[in-house]
Amino acid sequence: MLPFVLAARVLEPVLALWQRRTGHAGMIAVFLIPNMTIFGIFVIVPLVLNLLYSFTGGAEILLEQRPWVGMQQYERLLDCQNHLQPMTCREDQFWRAVHNTARFVLSQVALMVTVSMITALILNRRIAGRGLWRAVFFFPVLLSPVVVGLIWRWILQREGLLNLIVVRLGGDPVIWLNDRFWAFAAAVGVSTWAHMGFYTLILLAGLQAIPRDLYEAAEMDATPPSRVFWRITLPLLGPNLAVVLVLALIRAVQIFDEAYVLTGGGPGTATMFMTQYIYEVGFASFLRNPGLAAAASILMGGLLVVLTLIQLALSRRAERMRQR
Amino acid sequence: MTGLKTFITRRRGHGGRWHWTDVASWIWLIGGTILMLGPALWLLSSSFKDPAQLAEFPPTLLPYVQRVAEVEGFDTPLPLYTVTLPGGETRILAQIRRLGANAQMVDPADPALRISVPISQRAPLREIGLATANYTDPFLHFDFFTYLRNSVFVTVTATLLTLLTNSMAAFALSKYRFRGRDAVMLVIVGTLMVPLSVILVPLYSVVSRVGLLDSLWGVILPTIATPTGVFLLRQYMLTIPDELIEAARMDHASEWQIYWRIVLPLSAPALAVLAIFSVVWRWNDFLWPLIVLTRRELYTLQVGLNSYAGELNVQWHYILAMTVVTMIPVVLVFILLQRFITTGIAGAGLK
Numbered sequence: 157m158l159p160f161v162l163a164a165r166v167l168e169p170v171l172a173l174w175q176r177r178t179g180h181a182g183m184i185a186v187f188l189i190p191n192m193t194i195f196g197i198f199v200i201v202p203l204v205l206n207l208l209y210s211f212t213g214g215a216e217i218l219l220e221q222r223p224w225v226g227m228q229q230y231e232r233l234l235d236c237q238n239h240l241q242p243m244t245c246r247e248d249q250f251w252r253a254v255h256n257t258a259r260f261v262l263s264q265v266a267l268m269v270t271v272s273m274i275t276a277l278i279l280n281r282r283i284a285g286r287g288l289w290r291a292v293f294f295f296p297v298l299l300s301p302v303v304v305g306l307i308w309r310w311i312l313q314r315e316g317l318l319n320l321i322v323v324r325l326g327g328d329p330v331i332w333l334n335d336r337f338w339a340f341a342a343a344v345g346v347s348t349w350a351h352m353g354f355y356t357l358i359l360l361a362g363l364q365a366i367p368r369d370l371y372e373a374a375e376m377d378a379t380p381p382s383r384v385f386w387r388i389t390l391p392l393l394g395p396n397l398a399v400v401l402v403l404a405l406i407r408a409v410q411i412f413d414e415a416y417v418l419t420g421g422g423p424g425t426a427t428m429f430m431t432q433y434i435y436e437v438g439f440a441s442f443l444r445n446p447g448l449a450a451a452a453s454i455l456m457g458g459l460l461v462v463l464t465l466i467q468l469a470l471s472r473r474a475e476r477m478r479q480r
Numbered sequence: 481m482t483g484l485k486t487f488i489t490r491r492r493g494h495g496g497r498w499h500w501t502d503v504a505s506w507i508w509l510i511g512g513t514i515l516m517l518g519p520a521l522w523l524l525s526s527s528f529k530d531p532a533q534l535a536e537f538p539p540t541l542l543p544y545v546q547r548v549a550e551v552e553g554f555d556t557p558l559p560l561y562t563v564t565l566p567g568g569e570t571r572i573l574a575q576i577r578r579l580g581a582n583a584q585m586v587d588p589a590d591p592a593l594r595i596s597v598p599i600s601q602r603a604p605l606r607e608i609g610l611a612t613a614n615y616t617d618p619f620l621h622f623d624f625f626t627y628l629r630n631s632v633f634v635t636v637t638a639t640l641l642t643l644l645t646n647s648m649a650a651f652a653l654s655k656y657r658f659r660g661r662d663a664v665m666l667v668i669v670g671t672l673m674v675p676l677s678v679i680l681v682p683l684y685s686v687v688s689r690v691g692l693l694d695s696l697w698g699v700i701l702p703t704i705a706t707p708t709g710v711f712l713l714r715q716y717m718l719t720i721p722d723e724l725i726e727a728a729r730m731d732h733a734s735e736w737q738i739y740w741r742i743v744l745p746l747s748a749p750a751l752a753v754l755a756i757f758s759v760v761w762r763w764n765d766f767l768w769p770l771i772v773l774t775r776r777e778l779y780t781l782q783v784g785l786n787s788y789a790g791e792l793n794v795q796w797h798y799i800l801a802m803t804v805v806t807m808i809p810v811v812l813v814f815i816l817l818q819r820f821i822t823t824g825i826a827g828a829g830l831k
Contacts, residue, residue: 164740171736180656183735187652188664191645195705197686199671205682217685275512278505291818292513295520298810298821300764302782306789306803307519310526310796315537317522323538349515357825381501410677413766417786431677431767438681439771450681457678464672 206457209450217446229451250452252425253433256340260429261408264344268404272352273397276359277389290360294353301350305417308346309333312418333419336426343415343427350414351407355400362396363389395473402467406460430456520807527800530611534796545609549574552591561585561602563595572605573597614801624802626777627784630696631763634780638700639758642709643751650713651739655725665714668707676768684771698772699780703762709754716750717743756817763809781806 175183205219210229212222237244242251279290296304311317312332319329332338366389374384390397412431415421421428421436430452438449526534528543548557551574558574563585565571573585573595583602585595618624653665676683683702684693692698720743728738744751766782773779779787785806788799814821 168734168736168740172734175734175736180735181658184652184656184658186736187648187739191649191705191710192664194645194701195668195671195707197690198683198702198705199674199679199707200667202679202682202686203671203674205685206679209681209685217688219685274508278508281505283505283509289509289513290822291814292516294818294822295516295814298760298764298814299520299807300766300782300810302764302766302785303803303807306785306799307523309789310800311519311522315535315539317539320538329537349519353516354825357822410675412677417766417789420790434677434680435767435771439684446681446685453678453680457674460675460678 206450206454209447210454212447213445214447215444222447225447229447230455232448233451233455247448249425249428249437250433253428253430256426256428257409257411257430259340260344260411261405264347264408264411265401265404267344268348268352268355268408269397269401271348272355272359272400275352275356276363279356279360280363290357293356296350297353299350301413302417304346304350305414308342308349309418312342334423336423339419339423339427343411343419346418347408347411347414351404355404358400358403359393359396362393366392395470398470398473399467402463402470406463406467409456409460409463523800523807524804527614527797527804528610528612529797530613531795531797533611534800542608543610544606545611547605547607549588551586551588554591558586558588560588560605562605563597563602565597565601573602575602611797614797615805618798618802622798623776623779623784624805627779627781628805630778631781634696634699634765634769635759635762637696638703638762639755641700641704642706642758643755645704646706646709646754647713647744647747647751648739649710650717651743653710654714654717654720655722655738655743668710672707672711680767680771687772693772694775694778695772696778699765699769700762702768703765706758709758712754713747713750716747720746752817753820753823756813756820760810760813 171183171186174186178185208219209222211224211226212219213225213228214222216222233247233250235246236251239245239251242248242255245251275293279286279293283289299307314329314331318332323329330338332342370388370392371384374388379387410431411429412435415427415429416432419427421432434449434453434456437452438444438446525541525543526539529540530545533540533544547560549560551558554576558576560572560574561583563571563573571587574588576584576586576594578584578599579596581599582596583599585597585602587593587595653661687693687698687702692701724742724746725738728742733741764782765780766786769780769783770786773783776784776787781802785799785802788795788802
């Protein structure tokens, strides 16, 4: 902190002089330039370059050394006899990743919304030690994906805790992460474990914003609890629930870190998702192809933009409902 | 005691009786607690086990260490075993060495007497204890300390720069009217939706062009102009009354002084929230450092940990201990600053 304070001391007279010469406009520039420069170089420029990359070929990373190939990368990605069967596609890895991601998104989002909704509803009851429970469910959210992946790899390994439980219950040990089905289920379960606390918090905030007097009125009329839930809680929570749904969708589409540390995409390609495909084609694989990775990331980005626009519209609606 | 009991059992209505939903709620909460905290506790317990114990199945819940005894005539302490002798009698003996299916044992009380015992007849004598070498070895013999230092440097520098640049931009965007302000805001909000994974390839080429590949600054700089931070701080600064700034101008304060001495201190709550999130984000970053850093001595903790875990011969006893160390700062942040984090999420949808 100290260097910052000292720098500010030195800066003060210099900037006062600058202000005297250029006025407010000059100062606005001073305030904006550091952030906007970094932002421009590392966000805006890459966004534009990405499009250019997707029209070029070869393995070179510098743009001027890459030959222009037009739409070839997109054609290669989309060339399929049957899009539902990755085997028939020219870029079968990409379609496997797309299929895995689609299956992952559907199952993980459904599980995530259900589990965090139940937890939020329970935490919204008048229950002892609510702050403590909330903290407990939130705890994994802050853990790094690498830590999360390693914790669960350790539990799911052959001599691990889960097999201890299975054996105690009379079953045979399973090498969970070597099994296509279980590895995929683990990716879904672990990512839900890691992030459900976040969505629970948003839903809980929404539940707590529902006016108490509505419930009191319902109680006076002796309305059955299930009716209270369907007629009061759910409609008033609707906008928050929609935000949570879309946010969970956006995050699930980008799944990478936890799953990568947990399974490395395997066994085979059973848990290879789109971001891992982009990473491997762009950087990690032997035959790297940055243009193909850029094209794939633009396809994924397009999907995310659509989802985000929906989210923005929904949260704006939620905001308006809250103000009413 | 009765106070505690009524506290624990208090709940909504239903005339004092327990409703089935109360029972279901408690089952959910307790089961959830085991599921949420159990894995981390299991990690902690495992991280104190020695390699032999980690390879055992079924695993024990707590870490044990082999008991050893000093025996006359031997330089190093010998491990103790409970041995069942042919007569059915059990004795505690120290093992000198193992020879095939037999072990040569010695009675610590009578060092002259050597006994050969089949290894199936002996069981290690253990007590609850911590294999702290799991923690000390990585610091002494591996690059773990370097990784830790790199992670701390990245986290602290990136967070300070994030707070400074984001708050300056937020100040300009909230307290001045100028042409293009709405356009700048639109661009910032627009890029909230651009995740790293979408611009991976071109960002790599930009970072390589400005010569920051294989440098910690290549990890730091792309992360500091977070649109989320600018957005959060601007929303907060909008609530600071403009009269305060007008009054300062009357007193001939310069614009920089207004930012540094008035607006920044008043934005402390929002800065605190952003600081906490920035620390957690940067500490946990994985994909970007994984791409930018290829030299081992530059690895951050997350990348280093992943590379250890990806080795052919995974040394779990070290990895588990290092995972615990990697977790510590985040757990501390969580315990001490949980309140800020929950308000940050509920209020601004940060993550």
